[in-house]
Amino acid sequence: MTTLTPILTARWGKPDSWRLNTYQADGGYKALAKALTMKPPELVDLIKSSGLRGRGGAGFPTGLKWSFLPAPDGGPRYLVVNADESEPGTCKDVPLMMADPHLLLEGIAITAYAIGCNHAFIYLRGEVVHVYRRLMRAVEEAKEAGLLGSGILGHEFDLTVTVHAGAGAYICGEETALLDSLEGKRGQPRLKPPFPAVEGLYARPTVVNNVETIASVPGILANGTSWFTSMGTEKSAGHGIFSLSGHVTRPGQYEAPFGITLRELLDMAGGIRQGHELKFWTPGGSSTPLLTAEHLDVPLDYESVVGAGSMLGTRALQIFDETTCVVRAVTRWMEFYAHESCGKCTPCREGTSWLSSTLQAIQAGRGRPADLEILADVSGSIIGKAFCPLGDGAPSSLTSSLKYFRSEYEDHVALGACPFDPAASTLTEEVAA
Amino acid sequence: MSYDTATSARLTAEFSEIQARYPSARSALLPMLHLVQSVDGYVSPDGIDLCAESLDLTPAEVSAVASFYTQFRRQPGGTYNLGVCTTALCAIMGGDAIFERLSEYLGLDNGGTTPDGMFTLEKVECNAACDYAPVIMANWEFFDCQTPTSATELVDKLRGGEPVSPTRGPDRLRTFVEVERTLAGFSDGLADQGPSGGAASAAGLEVARQRGWTAPAREGKVS
Ligand SMILES: Cc1cc2nc3c(=O)[nH]c(=O)nc-3n(C[C@H](O)[C@H](O)[C@H](O)COP(=O)(O)O)c2cc1C
Ligand code: SF4
Numbered sequence: 001m002t003t004l005t006p007i008l009t010a011r012w013g014k015p016d017s018w019r020l021n022t023y024q025a026d027g028g029y030k031a032l033a034k035a036l037t038m039k040p041p042e043l044v045d046l047i048k049s050s051g052l053r054g055r056g057g058a059g060f061p062t063g064l065k066w067s068f069l070p071a072p073d074g075g076p077r078y079l080v081v082n083a084d085e086s087e088p089g090t091c092k093d094v095p096l097m098m099a100d101p102h103l104l105l106e107g108i109a110i111t112a113y114a115i116g117c118n119h120a121f122i123y124l125r126g127e128v129v130h131v132y133r134r135l136m137r138a139v140e141e142a143k144e145a146g147l148l149g150s151g152i153l154g155h156e157f158d159l160t161v162t163v164h165a166g167a168g169a170y171i172c173g174e175e176t177a178l179l180d181s182l183e184g185k186r187g188q189p190r191l192k193p194p195f196p197a198v199e200g201l202y203a204r205p206t207v208v209n210n211v212e213t214i215a216s217v218p219g220i221l222a223n224g225t226s227w228f229t230s231m232g233t234e235k236s237a238g239h240g241i242f243s244l245s246g247h248v249t250r251p252g253q254y255e256a257p258f259g260i261t262l263r264e265l266l267d268m269a270g271g272i273r274q275g276h277e278l279k280f281w282t283p284g285g286s287s288t289p290l291l292t293a294e295h296l297d298v299p300l301d302y303e304s305v306v307g308a309g310s311m312l313g314t315r316a317l318q319i320f321d322e323t324t325c326v327v328r329a330v331t332r333w334m335e336f337y338a339h340e341s342c343g344k345c346t347p348c349r350e351g352t353s354w355l356s357s358t359l360q361a362i363q364a365g366r367g368r369p370a371d372l373e374i375l376a377d378v379s380g381s382i383i384g385k386a387f388c389p390l391g392d393g394a395p396s397s398l399t400s401s402l403k404y405f406r407s408e409y410e411d412h413v414a415l416g417a418c419p420f421d422p423a424a425s426t427l428t429e430e431v432a433a
Numbered sequence: 434m435s436y437d438t439a440t441s442a443r444l445t446a447e448f449s450e451i452q453a454r455y456p457s458a459r460s461a462l463l464p465m466l467h468l469v470q471s472v473d474g475y476v477s478p479d480g481i482d483l484c485a486e487s488l489d490l491t492p493a494e495v496s497a498v499a500s501f502y503t504q505f506r507r508q509p510g511g512t513y514n515l516g517v518c519t520t521a522l523c524a525i526m527g528g529d530a531i532f533e534r535l536s537e538y539l540g541l542d543n544g545g546t547t548p549d550g551m552f553t554l555e556k557v558e559c560n561a562a563c564d565y566a567p568v569i570m571a572n573w574e575f576f577d578c579q580t581p582t583s584a585t586e587l588v589d590k591l592r593g594g595e596p597v598s599p600t601r602g603p604d605r606l607r608t609f610v611e612v613e614r615t616l617a618g619f620s621d622g623l624a625d626q627g628p629s630g631g632a633a634s635a636a637g638l639e640v641a642r643q644r645g646w647t648a649p650a651r652e653g654k655v656s
Contacts, residue, residue, distance in 0.1 A: 003646040006638050010648070013635035018624070076456065088520050088559040095634040098601065119456065126467070126504050127516075127560055129573040129612050130602040130627060137624035162454045165616045167463050167502035170558065184462035184488075186501040202457055223651035230649050239648070244636075245563035246522055252564045252636025268640045286521065318522050318563065332521035336558055342501075426527040427566065428580045 002260040004268065005231055005239045008215050009255045012099040018134050020141040023102035029147055031218035035110040036155040043114035047217065050225040051237030056082055056173075056210030057284065057313045059236070059302045068197035069205045072116050078206040079112050079120040080182065080196075081214055084166060084173035086125055087285035088336060089316030092241040092253060093211035097124070097131045100215075101138035105161065107214035109148065110221060112159050115207055119160045122211075123178050126165040135163045170340035174388055175208040177342065188342045189388040212241060232258035236301035236312075246281075246319040247273045247425070259304070262317060263296040273427075276321035280404065284313020286333045287393030289400035290326075310400070325420035326405045327412055330397045331359040337394035348391030351382040355398065362409060365417040372409055376402065435479050444472065444480075448487045451618060459488055464617045466499055471613035475506035503557075504573075504616075511546045512608050513591055516557035516570040517584075523559070527567040527580065532556060534581035538588060551592065553609075564633035565600070572612045574599035577631055602627050 011017040011026065023029070035043055048063025069077060081104070085093040097104060104122070112120050124132055139161050142148040150158040164182060171177045172187035179201050181187035200206020216238065220228050229237045236258035242265055245251045249270030256265070262281065272278050278293045283300065289310040291298070298308045305312040320329060338356040343349045355378050361367050379395035386392050402409065411419055436444065448465050452458040462484065469480030476499045478492075485492045499505045517532040518524075532543075532554075539547055541554040562568045565577030569584060576587065577600040590597050597606045603623040607615075615621045632639075641647065 003644070004637050004641040005646070005648040006641050007648045009635075009638055011629075012638060013629050015629070016625075017629040085561040086559060089522060089563050090559075091561045091563045091565075094561040095630045099629045099634065125561070126463075126502075126616055127557070127570060127573050128575075129615055130575070130599070130624075132616065133603075133621070133624035136618070136620055140620075163618070164454075164460075165464065165467065165618065167466065168504035169502050181463070182460055183457065184459035184498065186498055227649060227652040230652075242637075243564060245566055246526065250633070250636050251566070252633035254637035254640070256637075269636065316563070320525070324525055329521045329525060332519070332524050336520050339558065422525070422529065425525050426530055427578075428527040428530060 002257060002264050004254060004256050006255050007219050007239050008096060008100075008103065008212065008241060009253060012095065012253075017099045018101055018138065020102055020138070020145060023100070027222070028102055029106055031221040032106050032109050032147065033153055035113055035221055036153055036157060040114050040116060043110065046225060047114070047220065050220045050228045051235075052213065052216055052220060052228070053236065053302070054210055055212035055216070055240060055314070057087065059312065062209065062213055065197065065209070066111070066115050066207055068195070069115055069207065070198060076119065076202075076204050077115060077117045078201045078204060079108060079115060079117045080179065080201060080206055080208045081108060081120065081122045081211055082173060082175065082178060082208055083122050083124040083211045084178060085211070086170040086173050087287060087314050087316060088333065089243065089245060089282055089285045089318040090314040091243050091245065091316070092314070094128055094131055095253060096211060096215060096241070098134055101134050102142065103215045103218065104211055105138055105142050105148070107217040108161060109152065109159055110217050111207070111209070111214055113157055117207070118158050119162070121182060121201070122161065122163045123172070123182055124163060124165050125172075126167045132163065132165050139163060169342075170336075171342045171390055174390060177388070178208065179206065186342075188344045233299065233301045235303055240315055242300065242315045242317060244269050244317050244319060247276060247321040247324070248319050249273055258301045259299040261297050261299055265317065266296075272319065272321055276323065279320050279322045279324055280326060280401070281320065282316060282318045282397070283310050285316040286318070286336065287389075287396050288313040289396045290404065292404050321425070323420065323425040325363070325418055325422070326401045326408055327359065327363050328418065328420070328422070330401050331356070331363045333397045334359050334394070337390065341390065341394075345387035345391065347382045347385040348387070348394065351378050351391070352394050354378050355395065359398070362412050363418055365412060365415065367413040369413055371413065372402070372406075436483065440472065441483060444468065444483055445487060447617075447619070448484070454618065462488060462495070462498055463502070466505055467613050468617035470506065471610045471617060474509045474610055509546070509550075510609065511551050511553035513551060513606075514553045514555065514572050514609050515588075516555045516560070516573075518558070518560055518562075518566070518568045518570070519556040520559040522563050523567045531567055531569065531579055531581050531584045535584050535588070538585050552588065564636070565631060571599065571606060572609050573616070574602035574606055574612070576600055599627070601631055
């Protein structure tokens, strides 16, 4: 049996969990002190050997990413923390920054030192103002305590951290769009290569990492790589936050080793809401193909979820019971992609809006039998042909739902109506009770 | 119309303050536009001109950036921006019902503003609070686990001038323009208000506590 491992989440809910003194009382910033006695390449190697992989969705090995930076040339190098958290279902970075911003800042300071960076940025989505307050305050506190600024902890290391609020655009979570946005432009993806490691922010070498990735760094430093690899699987090492939402008894954040299953998580969360059963779920947000009750025992690590025909993504487990119309869910996700498509490339711009209007028609009972073929065709002309992964991921819920629930689409067309009662799937009664 | 001298001098000075946070001045554009909204309640033509002047861009270049981002209003809006999440999960858990009720109650379509300038009603996309679905973001503060009834109560309280507390935010909900100033990076001193998180944030911790589960002990002694 897998058990929970509160590490990143350990202080959440404590009074004043976001204050520097709370963090320091728990040993906070000791990992930074230790890091500053090491040589930067040693730190990169340490993170490499920990097996830490990026927590922003793609799971790229973090130490390897850091090692791609070209040799120092005397010019600036940047660390940009991706705090855009906008993939539907994903809700782990926001509570982390609200409850424990110093954990992130300590991770930033260690990472910046490791990669030779003196100015780091946190790109926070603009729609979470209280998180912005907490981050700004934490930077202030850390500066006053000499944990940021110049000559940090008596070492020859200077670091400025700028917390930047975006202004609403899902695509700004894609790392190159994020960099354009941080440069004060429209947030549209850049052609890769060059990768950010070589030409990132202001065309300088840049590391972009997710909030949870960077927040995992102090623990690895403090506790060692074998501590870290004692959790998780061989290829998906360590701990991660699993976010359960939807039709579960106790939705929320569950921090566990990689490889835990949905069955185990549901047991901890009190199961599917009472009197109902699991119908479908996303393992890692709306860009990852849907799974069903068949997949309750799939280990939630990168490889196993791919083996089950999906992707682990951001571990955003959105759970839907049998009252949910899958066509309605997919339609709403497609409306999301059509709304958030940045418009740079034709397959995604045109394809997502075509899919969205076709789905709307089917859901409303105005669909024709031929529409199902249209859905498959248009999906096929986006996947693999889009400029960035937003387009590639947009049809995921659609194609997977056609695989598992095709008859539901056919029923909508045949009936000329949606067979589901939307009121049956709301949580409203429970919430009001 | 354009800004009076005092306003334009203050904005120009604050633009410089924002620019000083970045190695390159242009990076300040998004926060500068938030600051414009804190003065005008939307991205006004005057604000666009002043941003353009400050960064040596054309007004068209500034508009092109502003129009890319959903938080920037193209016309004046309400003192309270009510954003109901209607992305799939929230929509299904009750967000659609909440939006419908508010739409009727306020007599507004998506994006509309009440004639008294109190409320703008919007559908918003997933706001990273799915474990608190259905969610309303009022002036970008979290109102978790909402119902159609709690939504109309929120409206009534705000109308009556009663203090309203976000679920995870400062003690009292601020106005749209006040929040926009914070988003431009000017501290309002409220970071220490509000909780560490909500019950869902700590759901796993609570299970771990009940079952006596902890993270593994660290390896050996830290060298
Ligand atoms: C459309 C799109 C949205 C994304 N949104 C986010 C996001 O909100 N947060 C994030 O960390 N990564 C996001 N990513 C992934 C980033 O591009 C990038 O891989 C990640 O920030 C790298 O950090 P990591 O290696 O630490 O995961 C997104 C990618 C795409 C294509
Ligand atoms: S795939 Fe979509 S989001 Fe990505 S570049 Fe093309 S239009 Fe923009």
